[in-house]
Amino acid sequence: MPKPYPKEFRDDVVRVARNREPGVRLKQVAADFGISESCLTNWLKRADVEDGVKSGTTTAQSAAERELRKRVRLLEQENEVLRRAAAYLSQANLPGK
Structure with a gap:
């Protein structure tokens, strides 16, 4: 290019x-x-x-959208980690373990 x-x-x-x-x-x-x-x-x-x-869409709007998409992706990853941690910790508290 x-x-x-x-x-x-x-x-x-x-x-x-x-x-x-x-x-x-x-x-x-x-x-x-x-x-x-x-x-x-x-x-x-x-x-x-x-x-x-x-x-x-102006250049500034495109840049803002890119930043927002990055932020959403990061928040989704953080949410997935928290969801898995909560599932793991809830299993650890089950009786008999």
Whole structure:
């Protein structure tokens, strides 16, 4: 997988693409910066979501969701350990042992 472009570079390319002269196609803007047209299209879509122009999940929301999923996974593991410990200790207290 190729190394991602720096955020500053992506922001500059998106700014130029949004403010291009009438008649200049996205394909030409992408070629001028040495990227593919599909890459530029994806950057524009992501920028629209980040700027609130289009609905979607922002980078901050994605990061928060990732953190929440990690926390849920950890809590589920802790709960499983406690459940097993409780089952083990309840068997240890049975008469005849």
